[in-house]
Amino acid sequence: MADPETLTTGAEARPAPVLSPPRRRLGRRQRQRFWRLAGYLVFAAVLLTVVAAADWGRLADSFFRPDVAGEMFPEAITVALRNTIVYTLLAFAFGLALGLVLALMRLSSIGPYRWFATGYIELFRGLPSLLVLFMVGYGVPLAFPDREIPGGVYGAVTVGLGATAAAYMAETIRAGIQAVPKGQLEAARTLGMSHPRAMVSIVLPQAFRIVIPPLTNEIILLTKDTSLAYVLGVTATTIELTKFAGDALNTQVNPTPLVVAGLLYLAITLPLSQLVRWLERRSAKER
Amino acid sequence: MPAIEIRDLRKSFGRLEVLRGIDLSVETGEVVCVIGPSGSGKSTLLRCVNLLEEPSSGSVHVDGVEVTDPDCDIDAVRRRIGMVFQQFNLFGHLRVRDNLTIAQRRVLHRSRAEAERIATENLHRVGLAEKADAYPAQLSGGQQQRVAIARALAMDPRLMLFDEPTSALDPELVGEVLAVMRSLAAEGMTMLVVTHEMSFAREVASRVVFMDGGTVVESGPPEEVFGSPREARTREFLHRVLEPTRVSEAEIGAHASAPLAG
Numbered sequence: 001m002a003d004p005e006t007l008t009t010g011a012e013a014r015p016a017p018v019l020s021p022p023r024r025r026l027g028r029r030q031r032q033r034f035w036r037l038a039g040y041l042v043f044a045a046v047l048l049t050v051v052a053a054a055d056w057g058r059l060a061d062s063f064f065r066p067d068v069a070g071e072m073f074p075e076a077i078t079v080a081l082r083n084t085i086v087y088t089l090l091a092f093a094f095g096l097a098l099g100l101v102l103a104l105m106r107l108s109s110i111g112p113y114r115w116f117a118t119g120y121i122e123l124f125r126g127l128p129s130l131l132v133l134f135m136v137g138y139g140v141p142l143a144f145p146d147r148e149i150p151g152g153v154y155g156a157v158t159v160g161l162g163a164t165a166a167a168y169m170a171e172t173i174r175a176g177i178q179a180v181p182k183g184q185l186e187a188a189r190t191l192g193m194s195h196p197r198a199m200v201s202i203v204l205p206q207a208f209r210i211v212i213p214p215l216t217n218e219i220i221l222l223t224k225d226t227s228l229a230y231v232l233g234v235t236a237t238t239i240e241l242t243k244f245a246g247d248a249l250n251t252q253v254n255p256t257p258l259v260v261a262g263l264l265y266l267a268i269t270l271p272l273s274q275l276v277r278w279l280e281r282r283s284a285k286e287r
Numbered sequence: 288m289p290a291i292e293i294r295d296l297r298k299s300f301g302r303l304e305v306l307r308g309i310d311l312s313v314e315t316g317e318v319v320c321v322i323g324p325s326g327s328g329k330s331t332l333l334r335c336v337n338l339l340e341e342p343s344s345g346s347v348h349v350d351g352v353e354v355t356d357p358d359c360d361i362d363a364v365r366r367r368i369g370m371v372f373q374q375f376n377l378f379g380h381l382r383v384r385d386n387l388t389i390a391q392r393r394v395l396h397r398s399r400a401e402a403e404r405i406a407t408e409n410l411h412r413v414g415l416a417e418k419a420d421a422y423p424a425q426l427s428g429g430q431q432q433r434v435a436i437a438r439a440l441a442m443d444p445r446l447m448l449f450d451e452p453t454s455a456l457d458p459e460l461v462g463e464v465l466a467v468m469r470s471l472a473a474e475g476m477t478m479l480v481v482t483h484e485m486s487f488a489r490e491v492a493s494r495v496v497f498m499d500g501g502t503v504v505e506s507g508p509p510e511e512v513f514g515s516p517r518e519a520r521t522r523e524f525l526h527r528v529l530e531p532t533r534v535s536e537a538e539i540g541a542h543a544s545a546p547l548a549g
């Protein structure tokens with residue numbers, strides 16, 4: 001009743017070469033090679049068609065006009081790029097601090113803390129950043145006319161984008177804390193450290209090491225989200241890259257500014273994503 | 288006054304009663320080894336002594352201080368109780384030296400210089416002074432466990448708890464850890480040791496406690512417990528542990544398979 005192919009002894013082994021001649025095995029490899037080559041050819045053909053179809057002269061005229069690009073500087077760097085970076089860092093710092101508090105509340109043994117943190121995280125992960133930004137920029141000032149978020153647009157962007165980022169970072173940090181083996185906390189408590197002391201000295205440093213790559217990703221997302229700041233009515237001094245490029249697009253009636261802004265974003269995000277990859281490789285090696 | 292005094296200690300996890308009324312006292316300078324089958328509650332007993340587990344009822348006194356009293360400053364009591372875990376639990380983000388100094392500095396508020404001097408002293412004691420700058424992951428299991436012992440000793444504990452300190456080690460690394468523990472015992476350290484190393488218990492223990500099913504079945508000097516155990520359960524356990532190759536199929540409830548046709 002045994003499967004004849006699993007038997008390799010005796011007469012039954014002999015028909016095998018007849019059924020699968022060496023030519024067939026070689027043929028499979030050849031087929032593989034053929035399909036791979038066919039794939040390359042199709043890919044190259046599509047690419048060539050696109051390149052040939054494009055009107056390079058007009059493309060360069062529209063998207064790469066040095067004079068239009070030149071008009072944008074130095075403000076593109078000194079104001080727009082600078083503000084994009086400042087908004088990102090402020091929102092990240094706010095989000096990280098709030099996210100850490102939420103993560104600790106989420107893990108707390110006190111029920112109401114846990115419920116609050118869970119509610120906050122679910123709420124802000126479910127809302128579009130733009131809506132939250134509107135809420136912070138216009139909703140809150142309308143509801144509380146006698147109070148305002150300090151820092152003007154800077155403050156509003158910090159809170160508006162940071163509030164959403166905090167929800168994501170809270171979940172990341174919570175996962176990081178839970179990834180630290182329970183024995184670490186026990187060993188620390190056994191040495192007489194209080195719970196908060198053990199968290200600060202032993203658990204959180206190890207948790208943050210684990211979550212640095214995902215948190216760096218969060219900075220990349222925030223960098224792009226700062227483009228939403230325009231809805232708060234930014235001025236010449238608080239303008240960031242996307243709005244700056246949009247304005248230039250309108251005055252110059254040429255899309256080159258968009259390309260410049262895109263390159264400036266990439267100047268921030270590409271090194272960061274390289275950094276994430278390097279950090280992930282490094283932590284993979286440590287484990 | 289005994290170093291540890293446990294009275295009618297009970298502990299349940301949900302509906303599972305793991306400790307069912309333990310009475311045990313350990314005098315200062317004594318080395319008490321706890322043996323018993325897996326799941327008998329040995330770790331739980333040890334963890335109740337420094338309140339890593341909250342007892343369900345009963346009392347535990349350490350150096351006359353009732354740790355089960357809700358008003359007891361447990362952090363203060365824990366400072367005096369060193370504990371060594373099966374999985375070492377060294378702080379992975381800190382170098383060996385900092386593993387030894389962090390609690391000295393943060394808990395005992397010793398100066399950096401003093402903490403480092405005491406760290407070096409204790410690393411010498413376990414024969415690892417040259418590893419002070421290494422990270423735990425760069426050490427062998429045996430070395431990590433010796434560092435863990437040194438880390439506990441750096442806090443000047445009055446007594447030490449060991450929970451199967453050699454069970455996670457490759458056989459050739461067990462000896463170095465036991466050697467450190469033996470020398471500690473010789474220096475007069477009060478020790479409560481959960482172990483499967485019967486030869487260590489026989490040689491070093493002042494008293495051996497055999498636990499099964501959450502109770503202390505038998506306790507006494509090692510020569511009595513190992514040489515002429517009174518209880519059948521003790522005899523059966525020792526037989527299984529000391530002569531594992533001679534455990535018969537009948538004992539474990541296995542049936543010799545019926546002879547196969549053909």
Ligand SMILES: Nc1ncnc2c1ncn2[C@@H]1O[C@H](COP(=O)(O)OP(=O)(O)OP(=O)(O)O)[C@@H](O)[C@H]1O
Pocket residue numbers: 300303305323324325326327328329330331332
């Ligand atoms: N935190 C916990 N929650 C629920 N059950 C637990 C917990 N800790 C231990 N137990 C259970 O309590 C019983 C005794 O566990 P304990 O770890 O004290 O045994 P042990 O004698 O140390 O065994 P071993 O030799 O395997 O370490 C086991 O059945 C275990 O599953």
Ligand SMILES: [Mg+2]
Pocket residue numbers: 329330331450451
């Ligand atoms: Mg155990």
